[in-house]
Amino acid sequence: MAVVRQSPNMSAIAAALGVSAATVSNALSGKGRVSPELADKVRIKAAELGYVPSLTARALRTGRSGVLGLVLPDIANPLFPQIAQAIENAAAAVGYGVLIADSRGDIATQTEAINRLLERGVDGMVVVPRRATRIADIGCPVAVIDTPSTPGNTIAADHWQGGELIGRHLVQLGHRRVLLIGTHRDSNVQNDRIGGVKAGLGPGVDCDTLWIEKVEGEGGEGCLLGLADRVAAGFTGFAAVSDLSALRALTELQRAGIGVPERVSVTGFDNLIWSPVVTPALTTVRMDLATIADLAVAALMRAIEAEADADGAGSGRVSSAPDRVAMQLIIRQSSGPPGPGAAPYPAPGPYPLHAKIPTHPTAGEPQA
Amino acid sequence: MAVVRQSPNMSAIAAALGVSAATVSNALSGKGRVSPELADKVRIKAAELGYVPSLTARALRTGRSGVLGLVLPDIANPLFPQIAQAIENAAAAVGYGVLIADSRGDIATQTEAINRLLERGVDGMVVVPRRATRIADIGCPVAVIDTPSTPGNTIAADHWQGGELIGRHLVQLGHRRVLLIGTHRDSNVQNDRIGGVKAGLGPGVDCDTLWIEKVEGEGGEGCLLGLADRVAAGFTGFAAVSDLSALRALTELQRAGIGVPERVSVTGFDNLIWSPVVTPALTTVRMDLATIADLAVAALMRAIEAEADADGAGSGRVSSAPDRVAMQLIIRQSSGPPGPGAAPYPAPGPYPLHAKIPTHPTAGEPQA
DNA sequence: TCTACCTGATTAATCGTTTAAGCAGAAAAA
DNA sequence: TTTTTCTGCTTAAACGATTAATCAGGTAGA
Structure with missing residues (x-):
């Protein structure tokens, strides 16, 4: 029976076309000097063979893993899904993966979580710090999501x-x-x-x-x-x-x-x-978590880029001037003019405020 | 000024001790034949230099990334933090990282998310499928967390x-x-x-x-x-x-x-x-998400192990017999004997059921 | 004494990609 | 025609670990 082939590598494409692996790499990345016709042939062959680049090998060679870390103070916080989703989205949009780390518990755990991520070679990390903690300088770009009044902060809702x-x-x-x-x-x-x-x-x-x-x-x-x-x-x-x-x-x-x-x-x-x-x-x-996540990831990308250019240097916190993102008011039914201290409930019957109720999470009428 | 050294690699340790890199590898992994004294010296030197193994290089060589994927149907689901936390915990306990992927939206997105994880070279994945979807056989071990009645399921709460x-x-x-x-x-x-x-x-x-x-x-x-x-x-x-x-x-x-x-x-x-x-x-x-996560991760570890042994073969779903984990009843104040249709509220005053109220999430008196 | 075996190390190949350097031939400049 | 430049590709060296194969030397058995 036909053995399921391992996913082919660049050499396989190169061999199939009678060229060198370096040429395949150049053709696919568009970096070196390759004739347009050959580049096309390479791309076609790659698709034909179902070539999937090894991100691991690329990471080893380039020193960039294509992975961001996400450190959360308390994963049980109900806001976490939204943050995680927003960050994962923003990261995926720029071709990055997201590795999570839960720093539940004390500050020691937070530090340990950060170290685990570092060992895994993340290119940068987004940290939502525990209350009243500061993130020390570590060996990679960090975007902190907290509040603008926290010193050393980078991105935050206002x-x-x-x-x-x-x-x-x-x-x-x-x-x-x-x-x-x-x-x-x-x-x-x-x-x-x-x-x-x-x-x-x-x-x-x-x-x-x-x-x-x-x-x-x-x-x-x-x-x-x-x-x-x-x-x-x-x-x-x-x-x-x-x-x-x-x-x-x-x-x-x-x-x-x-x-x-x-x-x-x-x-x-x-x-x-x-x-x-x-x-x-x-x-x-x-x-506006989408915006916050976009800003955080964009800032990380800049820092990672800069780190690659001016090698060795800038491994600090990103974006010195904190970005603050405006919040939006969503008026629903739980607020209204204060009423008299009398009857707790209005006359029985249908809920008086019954109306088209905005849905989670985008709806409502955000008001600046 | 003293330039901050890059984190040292095995060759650095080897050079410092006048031995070969292979010996360092053997000493640290305990696999080859190294004299106990030398092994000690290697370990000491490694600690001294602050050696951190490159998981990327190891992954490239061994073909194992040490990363699990976590695919969630809808990250906005409030149950997600608990699941993510439990899985991250269980994975960290066996030295694995967790890469998240949100398959929010349609089934196509779920498939795409799975592919992204595969490209990143995860060794296995935990999938919480969207309602009424089944996970096709993909190229790596998968643990599905759903319900025991779903065909092809592996681990679930009962x-x-x-x-x-x-x-x-x-x-x-x-x-x-x-x-x-x-x-x-x-x-x-x-x-x-x-x-x-x-x-x-x-x-x-x-x-x-x-x-x-x-x-x-x-x-x-x-x-x-x-x-x-x-x-x-x-x-x-x-x-x-x-x-x-x-x-x-x-x-x-x-x-x-x-x-x-x-x-x-x-x-x-x-x-x-x-x-x-x-x-x-x-x-x-x-x-009992901790138990479910432990079982899921353990099953994945077995499958990954088996895949490494009997090469090429078993890349299907793990653990044919579904594990079902018992749920626990937590009785609080919202349930009691049915009352008469009369006065909606008891006499004013302190909340009659006021008592030591169990805290989230472990407390309460679980009843089998 | 000679062969066999064990120990403790080294050598070198390998994983798959990137990328600097090199090289042959053609085109352009002198 | 000779020199220079450019083009399109190849060669080869990394990246940092693992691991099969090998090797020198010591010990033991015959």
């Missing part, structure tokens, strides 16, 4: 501006007492978002910040946040800095019989998968 | 058994009219789960199945599911085959003023990130 969008939205709706909900006090991203919301709300609005880590430190994980008390105290806006916290707030308020959005409003961040399908659908702010 | 856990749980609580909620009619996983739930409920329970795709086909994306009507019709159990659908059901019911779990119960599947933190926390069923 979390502060996103916060402003939320703040302005709430104040325009008429909210004058807003509770900000964050999870981790030491997160630069969350602090930027909170700062932005406050700035957007302006001086006339009374704000307080609830850190879930603190509440849970006292009440145990998954405990109630005491939002009903806050409503009683006059809070009508609940601006969480993550859709996960927003969801927690929303369900807790609903559970307590407090109408959203008739009485109070809830907003989130990141447009996570569930935000369009919960009832009421969450008003939130989304990052 | 979705049917997971469904039975939910079904038995609901019937024991006293539910006699249960609505099953699925999203895609053609999903083998969902059909297995639904079958399991029905089996667990037994013959005495009245069941109906609501397919969200159909509802949305009529009402638009994100529309209401009409669950309030179902409650009016006497349904007290709402068993979604995904936590995302469960969340949708939960918020819709809460929004309609229907108490969960006092009046009706809601259960989900997969123990996704939000299930422990919503109020009430979701009763759900989790897959």
Whole structure:
């Protein structure tokens, strides 16, 4: 029986055409001097034989693996799929593969993950650092995705501006007492978002910040946040800095019989998968991850290119001036004018805000 | 200034010790014949110079890249982080890297993604196929993670058994009219789960199945599911085959003023990130992804090994007998005995079921 | 003492590609 | 005609590891 051939190499093509392997290489890469006719013949023969170049051999020779590393702080973060997808997309578009590394747990694990990627010879890496950590200079180009206020950062969504969008939205709706909900006090991203919301709300609005880590430190994980008390105290806006916290707030308020959005409003961040399908659908702010990923990968490509040219030198962080990408407000049903403290629910019947609800993740009416 | 040395190679070690590169290789790999003393000296020198083997060169020579591919049907699926994490973990434990590929979109994209991975020379791949697709024989070992009822499958959670856990749980609580909620009619996983739930409920329970795709086909994306009507019709159990659908059901019911779990119960599947933190926390069923990933990777390792031994031959799917891994029931607050149709909410005050709530993802009391 | 065998190393080929250098012949410049 | 330049290809040396084959020298058995 016909043995399945190994995938043919350049020598096979060369032999079939009676030329040298170098000529085949030149013909396919378009680099050396090859007559157009021969180049055509080579290409045709390559296709005919089903030639697939060995990226391994190429990597060995050129010193470039064609692979980027993606280091994630906590792979359980629900934002991760979007980031991974965006990076994988952007990388694939320029012919790169993406090797993932989970740095879940402590900083030591993050360093170890980075080293694993380095050993595998990645040409560059995208790092979404753990909260409050900085990425040291390592032996290859690194694009850090964090928040613009983090020193040494390269590419980021403009979390502060996103916060402003939320703040302005709430104040325009008429909210004058807003509770900000964050999870981790030491997160630069969350602090930027909170700062932005406050700035957007302006001086006339009374704000307080609830850190879930603190509440849970006292009440145990998954405990109630005491939002009903806050409503009683006059809070009508609940601006969480993550859709996960927003969801927690929303369900807790609903559970307590407090109408959203008739009485109070809830907003989130990141447009996570569930935000369009919960009832009421969450008003939130989304990052333009496609753009961020494109910028990150493009910056890496430049750095890799530069490293190849001026050999030995530039192996630092890419793109000294941080790129900040604007966020977009997605207004759905969970936000509205603050209502009276009376009946938690409107008259029974169909959901009053029932309407064409935007779908995840591109829809909604993004507002700059 | 001291130029930063390139990372040294075997020849550097060999030269430093006055031996040949082959000896260094043998000493480090423990394969050839090297005197123990020399081997020690080599190891010490290697550490001293900070030697890092070139996986690329090794891959070229041995034909093994040390990389596995991970193909995902839809990277936006919230289950993905858990899968990716589990696979990355299991792979790292055996010294393998993981290259991701997103086959979002159609089957053509899935095929293309697989080809990209093949070109990159992965030694094997883990595929989570799109709904209702089968993975053709490709040129390397493949571990498919799907559901045991899919033909040609290799490793899977026992979705049917997971469904039975939910079904038995609901019937024991006293539910006699249960609505099953699925999203895609053609999903083998969902059909297995639904079958399991029905089996667990037994013959005495009245069941109906609501397919969200159909509802949305009529009402638009994100529309209401009409669950309030179902409650009016006497349904007290709402068993979604995904936590995302469960969340949708939960918020819709809460929004309609229907108490969960006092009046009706809601259960989900997969123990996704939000299930422990919503109020009430979701009763759900989790897959043992760590075990599944370990099995998948182990099967791939065996296949890769076998392929290396009996050269040319076995490049098919691994492990003919499908491994099915038991799922675990996690009882939280969203399920309870069915209540009277009266007051949607109990007396105000602290959440009656407030208790130490298990945290994500390992906690809860898994019940076989 | 002579052959056989074992030990501990070396040599050299190999994986598949890239690329600098070289070379023969033709075309252009002198 | 001679020199120079260009064209189109080949040669050969990498890249860094693995590994089969070989070899020198010591030891043991006959």
